Amino acid sequence: MSLYQRPIPTFWWLERRSYLLFVLRELSSVFVAWFVVYLLLLINAISGGSTEYEQFLDRSGHWWVVAINVIALLFVLLHTVTWFGLAPKAMVIQLRGRRVPAAQVVVGHYLLWVVLSAVVAWVVLR
Amino acid sequence: MTAFHDVLVIGGGGAGLRAAIAVAETNPRLKVAIVSKVYPMRSHTVSAEGGAAGVAAADDSLDEHAYDTVSGSDWLCDQDAVEAFVAEAPRELLRLEHWGCPWSRQPDGHTAVRAFGGMKKKRTWFAADRTGFHMLHTLFQTALSFPDVVRYDEWYVTKLLVDDGRAYGVVAIEVATGRIETITASAVIVCTGGCGRVYPFTTNANIKTGDGMALAYRAGAPLKDMEFVQYHPTGLPFTGILITEAARAEGGWLLNKDGYRYLQDYDLGTPSPTPELRSMELGPRDRLSQAFVHEQEKGRTIDTAYGPIVQLDLRHLGADVIDAKLPFVRELCSKYQNIDPVTELIPVRPVVHYMMGGIHTDIHGATPIEGLYAAGEVACVSINGANRLGSNSLPECLVFGTRAGRAAAVFAGRYGGAVPAAVLADGRDEERRLERDLGRHAEGRERFADIRSEMQTTMETGAGIYRDGDSLAKAADELRELQERFADAGIDDHSRRFNTDLVALLELSFMLDVAESIIACALQRQESRGAHQRTDYPARDDERYLAHSLIHRGPDGLGVVKYLPVTITRWPPGERVYGR
Amino acid sequence: MADEITLEVARYRPDQDTEPVFESYQVPLRPHWAVLDGLTYIKDHLDGTLSFRWSCRMGICGSCGMTVNGDPQLSCATFLTDYAPGPVRVEPLRNFPVVRDLVVDIDDFMDKLPKVKPWLIRAVDSPVEEGDYLQTPDELDAYQQFSMCINCMLCYSACPVYALEPQFIGPAAIALAQRYNLDSRDDGAAERREVLESPEGIWACTFVGECSAVCPKDVDPAGAIQRYKLTAATQTLKDFLLPRGAR
Amino acid sequence: MSTRRSPEPVLWLLFSAGGMVAALMVPVLLFLFGLAFPLGWISPPDHAHLLAVLRNPITRLILFGLSALALFHWAHRFRFTLYEGLQLKRFSVPIVLLCYGGAVAGTIIAGYLLAFVV
Ligand SMILES: Cc1cc2nc3c(=O)[nH]c(=O)nc-3n(C[C@H](O)[C@H](O)[C@H](O)COP(=O)(O)OP(=O)(O)OC[C@H]3O[C@@H](n4cnc5c(N)ncnc54)[C@H](O)[C@@H]3O)c2cc1C
Ligand code: SF4
Numbered sequence A: 001m002s003l004y005q006r007p008i009p010t011f012w013w014l015e016r017r018s019y020l021l022f023v024l025r026e027l028s029s030v031f032v033a034w035f036v037v038y039l040l041l042l043i044n045a046i047s048g049g050s051t052e053y054e055q056f057l058d059r060s061g062h063w064w065v066v067a068i069n070v071i072a073l074l075f076v077l078l079h080t081v082t083w084f085g086l087a088p089k090a091m092v093i094q095l096r097g098r099r100v101p102a103a104q105v106v107v108g109h110y111l112l113w114v115v116l117s118a119v120v121a122w123v124v125l126r
Numbered sequence B: 001m002t003a004f005h006d007v008l009v010i011g012g013g014g015a016g017l018r019a020a021i022a023v024a025e026t027n028p029r030l031k032v033a034i035v036s037k038v039y040p041m042r043s044h045t046v047s048a049e050g051g052a053a054g055v056a057a058a059d060d061s062l063d064e065h066a067y068d069t070v071s072g073s074d075w076l077c078d079q080d081a082v083e084a085f086v087a088e089a090p091r092e093l094l095r096l097e098h099w100g101c102p103w104s105r106q107p108d109g110h111t112a113v114r115a116f117g118g119m120k121k122k123r124t125w126f127a128a129d130r131t132g133f134h135m136l137h138t139l140f141q142t143a144l145s146f147p148d149v150v151r152y153d154e155w156y157v158t159k160l161l162v163d164d165g166r167a168y169g170v171v172a173i174e175v176a177t178g179r180i181e182t183i184t185a186s187a188v189i190v191c192t193g194g195c196g197r198v199y200p201f202t203t204n205a206n207i208k209t210g211d212g213m214a215l216a217y218r219a220g221a222p223l224k225d226m227e228f229v230q231y232h233p234t235g236l237p238f239t240g241i242l243i244t245e246a247a248r249a250e251g252g253w254l255l256n257k258d259g260y261r262y263l264q265d266y267d268l269g270t271p272s273p274t275p276e277l278r279s280m281e282l283g284p285r286d287r288l289s290q291a292f293v294h295e296q297e298k299g300r301t302i303d304t305a306y307g308p309i310v311q312l313d314l315r316h317l318g319a320d321v322i323d324a325k326l327p328f329v330r331e332l333c334s335k336y337q338n339i340d341p342v343t344e345l346i347p348v349r350p351v352v353h354y355m356m357g358g359i360h361t362d363i364h365g366a367t368p369i370e371g372l373y374a375a376g377e378v379a380c381v382s383i384n385g386a387n388r389l390g391s392n393s394l395p396e397c398l399v400f401g402t403r404a405g406r407a408a409a410v411f412a413g414r415y416g417g418a419v420p421a422a423v424l425a426d427g428r429d430e431e432r433r434l435e436r437d438l439g440r441h442a443e444g445r446e447r448f449a450d451i452r453s454e455m456q457t458t459m460e461t462g463a464g465i466y467r468d469g470d471s472l473a474k475a476a477d478e479l480r481e482l483q484e485r486f487a488d489a490g491i492d493d494h495s496r497r498f499n500t501d502l503v504a505l506l507e508l509s510f511m512l513d514v515a516e517s518i519i520a521c522a523l524q525r526q527e528s529r530g531a532h533q534r535t536d537y538p539a540r541d542d543e544r545y546l547a548h549s550l551i552h553r554g555p556d557g558l559g560v561v562k563y564l565p566v567t568i569t570r571w572p573p574g575e576r577v578y579g580r
Numbered sequence C: 001m002a003d004e005i006t007l008e009v010a011r012y013r014p015d016q017d018t019e020p021v022f023e024s025y026q027v028p029l030r031p032h033w034a035v036l037d038g039l040t041y042i043k044d045h046l047d048g049t050l051s052f053r054w055s056c057r058m059g060i061c062g063s064c065g066m067t068v069n070g071d072p073q074l075s076c077a078t079f080l081t082d083y084a085p086g087p088v089r090v091e092p093l094r095n096f097p098v099v100r101d102l103v104v105d106i107d108d109f110m111d112k113l114p115k116v117k118p119w120l121i122r123a124v125d126s127p128v129e130e131g132d133y134l135q136t137p138d139e140l141d142a143y144q145q146f147s148m149c150i151n152c153m154l155c156y157s158a159c160p161v162y163a164l165e166p167q168f169i170g171p172a173a174i175a176l177a178q179r180y181n182l183d184s185r186d187d188g189a190a191e192r193r194e195v196l197e198s199p200e201g202i203w204a205c206t207f208v209g210e211c212s213a214v215c216p217k218d219v220d221p222a223g224a225i226q227r228y229k230l231t232a233a234t235q236t237l238k239d240f241l242l243p244r245g246a247r
Numbered sequence D: 001m002s003t004r005r006s007p008e009p010v011l012w013l014l015f016s017a018g019g020m021v022a023a024l025m026v027p028v029l030l031f032l033f034g035l036a037f038p039l040g041w042i043s044p045p046d047h048a049h050l051l052a053v054l055r056n057p058i059t060r061l062i063l064f065g066l067s068a069l070a071l072f073h074w075a076h077r078f079r080f081t082l083y084e085g086l087q088l089k090r091f092s093v094p095i096v097l098l099c100y101g102g103a104v105a106g107t108i109i110a111g112y113l114l115a116f117v118v
């Protein structure tokens, strides 16, 4: 029987907004990786002494480094938002035999996020 | 090519799947196949909402279920069949539970039961208000665990092969390819469901075109009690989508134009705020639908673009009860009617719902043709008589599906084998006829869809909730004429691949035969009983008509109606009393 | 409101078309009319050769899935007035081979479904005479959502992974496996594990989530799959870390 | 019954753990060190303070975990993005090497830095 099979376009993820969002979400991982590289460079600079640290600070002020970091931050935030949104799908938390509603699980994640961010900022800026 | 199976089941709905599993359980050596014009899980059983009756509660008894069924049937059922039915229903429902059916539960973990129309006790098992859906999928998925059950999905059966009073198989079209094939078998079980689509306004799915009834009728088996067509009192006005009786069982009220619970005017009891069994809104369907007609005549219904309506009030139940017990009702109302039953009234009107009649069988599902069995809505055993009680049909599919499956398995085990040459020749004739149909061009500009809608209108006006000699005679004439016009009708589509035009044409030809048999039986029965209400003979007449009508197809294609006395075991005919 | 709307319907007639072409039809635009009503109007009054599947017209049989203006939908539960003034594009479900017009071939799903053993498996079958297997309403609640699947295939049609990797068992079949795994009466989780944990099983899913977004019955197959990933991964860790007996 | 041994469950756990720590920790760190300090919105902490923080074993452990898991998160997601977004599944071997190899290399570097250099 000859059946018609629709070919899949190379850029299939442009066909639906939700697919595009998905691909962007997945690409956020690249910026997560970039952050790790940046972090390791920072650690290396701090370990190398105060001059190297100053140099690192200078370099991080370059317009293109800032630009990358702005984009990276946007992607990382996209990651955070989508990650928290999807977390309750995999996790079924039971409290006293009742399933905790998904919305509460999401809110829980955001609370944790705020607290952890505050702690990190405090440690760094103290 | 000719395939052979020991037992061939036509239909993959509740009855067909249960029958196939029963064959496999009875005799694992037998090869059983299911032929279905849609994938089994699309069968109409999927739409059943309310529940399935079977005695479960401590305060209930088999006798009470039997009595409710017998009186509900207006004493036209066979009481031996009813006794077998009520005795085996609970077991079948439990069996389904063991197969995983997600029945709604009581807090202690036992299955729950709810009230239903015409039933004196709570005995209707339910899976929210998607009972048929869950039952069908449970059966289908369980059938998957029997690798030896072969399926012909989306094959359309066009003819039963019968030779010398014995069934040998079918001719069917594989819809996807247009391939026509003869499939032979030692025993055939017809489980093709009802024929609501003979009418214009029905709760029934598009596939319910009475194929099996016509197949058997054409093959020489009689149809029984065809004049009894059930109108369900609560369908949504445009689509005919059913609002389940469970809505009333949970406490819903029927209101006329003035907000008045009009059922109290029709000898159905007195209104009380909470539902009372066998009373008011929980009366039987025939009486409720008849009450609607009287309200309409008194001008107390509301006129809408889609005909007169009354209103179903669920508001006092509150969102919690509705979401827990009737979520599908809420979903259907919001999708198809744009209303929310939690705050608004649901417009409803009576709608063709179920065929009490069908292929004549004994209590083992056997038809007068040897090796031919029938079960489910297509069959008439009969436990439904002149009016089926809500929630008796799903368990009927299970109980008599099982019985037919067992009987067919025994039969096939005993008489295996050889298919006479005449049968194969018959099969080839049918294949040629189908080839001709495929090439059929219309004489003139007749569209068969127009014939279909005229047939539906004819049935509604001729054999609706109320009928009389004149309306029926007129309908009979019109149907004859439509049969003639049908002979000249053609199809647009002459290709083989998934030709739904051809299928619809064949369905119409089946429906025309079924429609004629309904009218013929209704014309002969000069009394009023259950769903058959003749304004010219308004009283029940047990002298002449405490009997099943049996219609045989005569050589000229016209039906010949005879009568067969009903079997009475323990409940002599009495008055049907509700609300008192 | 205009009283007509245009349906642009994808036609594929294998004996005359090599690929689908669109044909336009004018159908009445009436309140309560679903896209499916438009299609049956075409079939009955304009062009009997148009082929599509439908049956219950109440969103429960799962036959009538189509792509309407780019989205997978049940055509009986998608209303013309929501698309006014039109035109409305009606195409077959994506990701499935097209048999004809709006009819797709779902045999792939029908073959995969039995592989996940979507039926109740008991360690010990008790006879029916002993009564029901007890299950509290909460235990029922634990899997009920996943039992709502009508096999309409909208999720497969929306899942890009299924498009790219046709071996993927796919959202509905996995959700149905989970429906039984989470049923308190079932002991078959171990038997279903091999298929579900194969590369064509849960691990192929990248959590696009569109399956759940388009599901007309709120089955949430995406959730079913992610939950099973967590279960499977923990199980693997346990298998690895704990000595045989202690599992 | 034997389950087919596949590394997917482990990779998925690493991916998930990485996704979680990344979601929780990366935004604030990136904001501080990538934007706020370079652009002078907040004056950067002095070197001595940072070095002290970094020398704390708990910090080192956390930063190591963050780096390693975040890299595995990237590796896993990026691998599937290449498979699907660009339909490169046929090159799965080099892709796997690139992604998880990259993550392993990064993890070693992070471990070396945090264990010996700091
Ligand atoms: C909306 C609705 C709600 C209902 N609710 C309830 C309820 O709450 N409780 C209750 O007890 N009853 C209820 N009923 C009635 C009950 O659902 C049906 O009577 C019952 O499901 C019929 O099952 P069946 O197996 O006989 O047929 P079906 O489920 O209709 O199956 C028929 C099968 O036959 C096949 N078939 C037909 N013709 C052919 C052919 N020519 N070739 C090949 N295959 C063919 C079809 O493909 C299908 O698989 C309801 C009915 C409706 C319409
Ligand atoms: S999971 Fe939802 S979308 Fe998928 S087949 Fe089932 S009902 Fe349809």
Ligand code: F3S
Pocket (backbone or CB within 6 Å): C158, C159, C160, C161, C162, C170, C171, C204, C205, C206, C207, C208, C209, C210, C211, C212, C221, C222, C225
């Ligand atoms: S859309 Fe596909 S990728 Fe997974 S979450 Fe759903 S199955």
Ligand code: FES
Pocket (backbone or CB within 6 Å): C054, C055, C056, C057, C058, C059, C060, C061, C062, C063, C064, C065, C074, C075, C076, C077
């Ligand atoms: S026709 Fe049954 S789901 Fe649409």
